[in-house]
Amino acid sequence: MRHSKLLAWTGAASAAVLLLTACGSDSDTETPKAGDKLGGTVSVIGSWSGAEQDSFLAMVAPWEKTTGTKVKYTGSRDLNAQLTTGVASGNLPDLAGLPGPGAMRTFYDKGALKSLDFVDFDKYSSSTPAGFADLGKAEDGKLVGIFTKAAVKGLVFYNTKGTYKPTTPPKTLDELNSAARTGPAKQWCIGLESGNDSGWPATDWVEDIVLRQSGKDVYDKWVKGEQKWTSPEIKKAFETFGDALDNSNGGSNYVTNTGFGKSANPMFANPQGCLLHHQASFITDFFKNEAGAKDGDFDFFPFPDIEAANAGAVTGGGDLFGMFNDTPQARSLINYLLTPEAQAIWVKRGGFISGNKNVAIADYPDATSKKSAEILQDAKTFRFDGSDLMPAAMTGAFNKAMVAFAANQGKLDSILDGLDKTQADAYNE
Numbered sequence: 001m002r003h004s005k006l007l008a009w010t011g012a013a014s015a016a017v018l019l020l021t022a023c024g025s026d027s028d029t030e031t032p033k034a035g036d037k038l039g040g041t042v043s044v045i046g047s048w049s050g051a052e053q054d055s056f057l058a059m060v061a062p063w064e065k066t067t068g069t070k071v072k073y074t075g076s077r078d079l080n081a082q083l084t085t086g087v088a089s090g091n092l093p094d095l096a097g098l099p100g101p102g103a104m105r106t107f108y109d110k111g112a113l114k115s116l117d118f119v120d121f122d123k124y125s126s127s128t129p130a131g132f133a134d135l136g137k138a139e140d141g142k143l144v145g146i147f148t149k150a151a152v153k154g155l156v157f158y159n160t161k162g163t164y165k166p167t168t169p170p171k172t173l174d175e176l177n178s179a180a181r182t183g184p185a186k187q188w189c190i191g192l193e194s195g196n197d198s199g200w201p202a203t204d205w206v207e208d209i210v211l212r213q214s215g216k217d218v219y220d221k222w223v224k225g226e227q228k229w230t231s232p233e234i235k236k237a238f239e240t241f242g243d244a245l246d247n248s249n250g251g252s253n254y255v256t257n258t259g260f261g262k263s264a265n266p267m268f269a270n271p272q273g274c275l276l277h278h279q280a281s282f283i284t285d286f287f288k289n290e291a292g293a294k295d296g297d298f299d300f301f302p303f304p305d306i307e308a309a310n311a312g313a314v315t316g317g318g319d320l321f322g323m324f325n326d327t328p329q330a331r332s333l334i335n336y337l338l339t340p341e342a343q344a345i346w347v348k349r350g351g352f353i354s355g356n357k358n359v360a361i362a363d364y365p366d367a368t369s370k371k372s373a374e375i376l377q378d379a380k381t382f383r384f385d386g387s388d389l390m391p392a393a394m395t396g397a398f399n400k401a402m403v404a405f406a407a408n409q410g411k412l413d414s415i416l417d418g419l420d421k422t423q424a425d426a427y428n429e
Helices: 050-065 080-088 100-107 121-126 171-182 200-214 216-223 232-246 251-257 281-290 328-337 339-347 367-378 394-405 411-427
Strands: 040-046 070-075 095-098 146-152 155-159 184-189 273-281 297-302 313-323 381-385
Touching: 040 080, 040 313, 040 328, 050 070, 050 313, 050 328, 080 095, 080 200, 095 100, 095 328, 100 313, 146 281, 146 328, 146 339, 146 367, 155 281, 171 273, 184 232, 200 216, 200 232, 200 273, 200 381, 200 394, 200 411, 216 232, 216 367, 216 381, 232 394, 251 394, 273 281, 281 297, 297 367, 313 328, 313 367, 367 394, 394 411
Parallel strands: 040 070, 040 095, 184 273, 313 381
Antiparallel strands: 095 313, 146 313, 155 273, 155 297
């Protein structure tokens, strides 16, 4: 997703630092134990500013008090460029947020990002949805990034005062389609315009469909450039999205030219122009600002299963953290950030979905975050947003292809042929 496209501590401060125990290490750096007094500083660069920065600093405050170490945080809105420049110059922070798994592996391959071999990976992995922790591994199998914050995608929103308001979430896409195609309003609200990144909302659709329709192995091969776009599995996913386009509001010209943030407005009109909107949780701000909706006017359920063999699959994103300078303070902070006690601090402040399944649902302050956390915790398979993992040239072509497909579905074969050609070059650059 290009819009990001991107997881209560109430005891004493010392109780909060339930740091994970150290594993064997390839480095001479000693891994501190829980409660060790360290002193000194640890420098951190991240993308958070404003309220998010305040919440991050609140999250690390107990660790600072217990260890006697000061976190020197710098927020950057152009994180990728700043880290890329730092890798070239060698001027890097101890820890940093990472733009995504792809950039993470690039920094590691250049020798800048350090292995997190001191983290108890089995403990970390078992506390997260299946497949989530593995996204922080490099090609050689080393853990080099950990997730502190997650995002759940593939949510289906509806107007609680509208024509379609299910008492229980539909279990399958067929069930959803049957229930939501009985009235005068179209089933789906879809808009793909987003400036230079137009098309990305449709890439999210295709990613959700591929994972639920053809499974994680096909999804992984496709993201890695090993599954042709012209293969039956990927073509079928496009055709399934095409069925949604056929049952969307406004027609092809409306879909391709309407801003993604305004596309759900007809869902709140009277009479309704469309019933459902597929998007990530951030979209609720647009419901309020663009459509005039209020809290309680909307709700959501997870995108339903397509094939039973792939039930419980979830797509999403998350904020990765990595280590550029291997120090005792950096190691200690990494281990602290993985704990549910640390993550619950930000959860309670709002605007944070934890990837740690041990954070209590009751700690989430609102219905949207509670439900998002439940979806993530219940996921049987988690996969990162596919287009965010692809090479930049492939991502750009994918976005453009979705606009072209929405404009004319009859050109699907030539569109997929073009994506195959891009794939052949993009993964070899």
